[in-house]
Amino acid sequence: MIEINKKQDCCGCTACEAICPKDAIVMKEDNEGFLYPTVDKSRCVECNACYMVCPIQSPVTEEEKPQKAYLVQHSDEKVRLDSSAGGAFTAIATVVLQKGGVVFGAAYDENFHVQHTYVETVNELKRFRNSKYVQSKLGDSFCLVKDFLKKDRWVCFSGTPCQIEGLSKFLRKPYEKLILVDVVCHGIPSPLVWNKYLEYQEKSFPNPDNIRFRDKFYGYKYSTMSIIQDGKNVYHAGSQLDPMLRAFFSDTCDRPSCYMCPFKKRYRVSDFTIWDCFSVYDFDKKLDDDKGTTRVLCHSPKGADLIQEVKEYAKCEEVSSDKLVAGVKEMFESVPMNPKRTVFMTDAANLSGKELFEKYYPVTNKVKVKTAIRKMLLVTGIYGTMKKYLNRVRGR
Ligand SMILES: Cc1cc2nc3c(=O)[nH]c(=O)nc-3n(C[C@H](O)[C@H](O)[C@H](O)COP(=O)(O)OP(=O)(O)OC[C@H]3O[C@@H](n4cnc5c(N)ncnc54)[C@H](O)[C@@H]3O)c2cc1C
Ligand code: SF4
Ligand code: SF4
Ligand code: SF4
Known part of the structure; x- marks a missing residue:
């Protein structure tokens, strides 16, 4: 069964919720506005499908x-x-x-x-x-x-x-x-x-x-x-x-x-x-x-x-x-x-x-x-030239 111990271990992709054969998983919002899965343990049959489908827990x-x-x-x-x-x-x-x-x-x-x-x-x-x-x-x-x-x-x-x-x-x-x-x-x-x-x-x-x-x-x-x-x-x-x-x-x-x-x-x-x-x-x-x-x-x-x-x-x-x-x-x-x-x-x-x-x-x-400087550079066309140079320096 999927368990999120650290928030960084869930990207909120909903694959676990979608695959659960018992509809035991619901995505719920946390205090930062992001969705995380919560499992209703009374419905779970421990088939492990949610864990296996998770792209973070079972990566490709x-x-x-x-x-x-x-x-x-x-x-x-x-x-x-x-x-x-x-x-x-x-x-x-x-x-x-x-x-x-x-x-x-x-x-x-x-x-x-x-x-x-x-x-x-x-x-x-x-x-x-x-x-x-x-x-x-x-x-x-x-x-x-x-x-x-x-x-x-x-x-x-x-x-x-x-x-x-x-x-x-x-x-x-x-x-x-x-x-x-x-x-x-x-x-x-x-x-x-x-x-x-x-x-x-x-x-x-x-x-x-x-x-x-x-x-x-x-x-x-x-x-x-x-x-x-x-x-x-x-x-x-x-x-x-x-x-x-x-x-x-x-x-x-x-x-x-x-x-x-x-x-x-x-x-x-x-x-x-x-x-x-x-x-x-x-x-x-x-x-x-x-x-x-x-x-x-x-x-x-x-x-x-x-x-x-x-x-x-x-x-x-x-x-x-x-x-x-x-x-x-x-x-x-x-x-x-x-x-x-x-x-x-x-x-x-x-x-x-x-x-x-x-x-x-x-x-x-x-x-x-x-x-104001950025607007001036844009109007005069200098901005584009500067960005080209900066992108080259940054290798982008
Ligand atoms: C969250 C995010 C971060 C990005 N970061 C970068 C980056 O760091 N560097 C970079 O070069 N490009 C980044 N991009 C991609 C870039 O902004 C353009 O979407 C991409 O270049 C395609 O442009 P387009 O003109 O072909 O399509 P567009 O017409 O711009 O199409 C937008 C596409 O993005 C999808 N999309 C839009 N918002 C979201 C969202 N919130 N979640 C999921 N899909 C979404 C739409 O479904 C659509 O398929 C990012 C895009 C997103 C959504
Ligand atoms: S792919 Fe997903 S987890 Fe990675 S940076 Fe984008 S939104 Fe975040
Ligand atoms: S282990 Fe199976 S039944 Fe339990 S929550 Fe995961 S997918 Fe649903
Ligand atoms: S499948 Fe994994 S990453 Fe996707 S919502 Fe469920 S726990 Fe989070």
Whole structure:
């Protein structure tokens, strides 16, 4: 029977809950807003299925295999600008929908809470576009995936690497019509902190149409958190100013498992791993138009076949897989826990959004000056050149 003694030993993938033959496991929220399994011992028959399915307790061995690598830009400029990077996810998902399939991904509900759901039309894919840096609620997604596969439907499932490994273990066998897409994952912030952020912004920007973590208001090289109201971009702030982005990028509110993530690796159970390519000029200067490019690492022959069909919807330039992954820190290393995490998360449970963010991420004169300088560099075009240089120094 699954037992979580240390919080870092559970990524919240729900595989144990989904596999339990006695419905003895329920995912319950802790005081940081993350879900963990709890077992009703009176129902448990000690079959151990929950332990065996767990991608952390019974991990998959990483096995080297042939890989193909691509730089992808969606052909529809609107789709590309809407996406975090180059819109590769939409192109892959479109191919699956054209085969009569269903696509699962992370979307907002009507209250901007992040949850996994599925869609069956190309138009609805916009719900999945753009990264949401908040752990999504999977609900009964894993069981739904199995139901669709049993009905012989094509299924594309996208998520964080831990969600994909959990799903793959839950399904137990490979399915010809299943396409798994994971992201390179920095870490996943707390839904409780996200709720505090929503509360913090609500007074100034009530009833938004959309909130975008990765808006290209200033271009791809400098994305902002943006709030869209009545079709207008009414708030846009970058990672040095917006408190949610500051909390995310300073590793203050991630799930405990993210600080010792066992899913940081090159060879994965997914068909595709997708992530950003800010240094696209190092591959091909012609692709560097500041509208976004996705790096796509293809892990399976099925994925390699599908890419041929993706070419109908997106520009796909094949590159060396070694070059694609070289220097990608977030693929191989866990983020370090911010020393302030414990106090920040305790305060998150007790303070209002305004109190929390003004205490930890105040808009000081230093922040104001940094923001003004960044805007000036953006307007004059110097920012892009500086970022190129910095990315080269950091090997990204
Ligand atoms: C939590 C998180 C951390 C990331 N960290 C990095 C990083 O460190 N470095 C890097 O280069 N790229 C990172 N990415 C990936 C990057 O942000 C883009 O998602 C990726 O480049 C694909 O872009 P796209 O334009 O092809 O697709 P997009 O249109 O942006 O598609 C977004 C895809 O991500 C999925 N998704 C969005 N939010 C979530 C969520 N909360 N949980 C699970 N799945 C989600 C959607 O289902 C969809 O499949 C991260 C993404 C997420 C969600
Ligand atoms: S041991 Fe079996 S019955 Fe008990 S909780 Fe785990 S999966 Fe359910
Ligand atoms: S990592 Fe997944 S399978 Fe393992 S205990 Fe947590 S929710 Fe269950
Ligand atoms: S960092 Fe690791 S544990 Fe955290 S969400 Fe990403 S894949 Fe899961």
